[in-house]
Amino acid sequence: MSIASPAYSGLDLSLEEASLFTRIDRERLPHHIAVVMDGNGRRASRRNMIRIEGRKAAMPAGQETRRPDPDLMIRTSGELRISNFLLRQIASSETLVTSTLWPDFRKADQYKAVLESQCRKKGFGGI
Numbered sequence: 801m802s803i804a805s806p807a808y809s810g811l812d813l814s815l816e817e818a819s820l821f822t823r824i825d826r827e828r829l830p831h832h833i834a835v836v837m838d839g840n841g842r843r844a845s846r847r848n849m850i851r852i853e854g855r856k857a858a859m860p861a862g863q864e865t866r867r868p869d870p871d872l873m874i875r876t877s878g879e880l881r882i883s884n885f886l887l888r889q890i891a892s893s894e895t896l897v898t899s900t901l902w903p904d905f906r907k908a909d910q911y912k913a914v915l916e917s918q919c920r921k922k923g924f925g926g927i
Contacts, residue, residue, distance in 0.1 A: 813907070820911035828918050830871035834893070835905070836885045869893070874913050876902045894920060 813821060844850060869889040875882065878899035882890070894917045900909050 817907045817911060820908055820915065824911060824914055825918050830894070830914065830917060832868050832870040833872045833874060833910070833913075834867075834870035834886055834890065835902070836873065836875045836879075836882060872896065872913065872917050874898060874910070876900055876905055894922070 873890045873893040875897045
């Protein structure tokens, strides 16, 4: 079921997504979010698919373009390593790790990540 309301500016949101969306503080939105996409092979294995099929499922979202440094870096699949992903660019980023595998990562997961990052006290290098 999707919600259609002027308050959501034409967004097609499920009830869960709409509930999360309304809780996000738009004054404190991260300007740029980077997602370390992992879990393609594990997702394929769980669905009795060959590993390459898991990678193909993630390909459209995996296009890399040059963007400003991210304010929030989301690491999927529960892995705590960053695998040389944007090492310089994420030096001052908030980092959030989710156990959700990349191909299963949805709007609700992103909204949850933004909400969690907004609950953190940011020191920006201060003491």
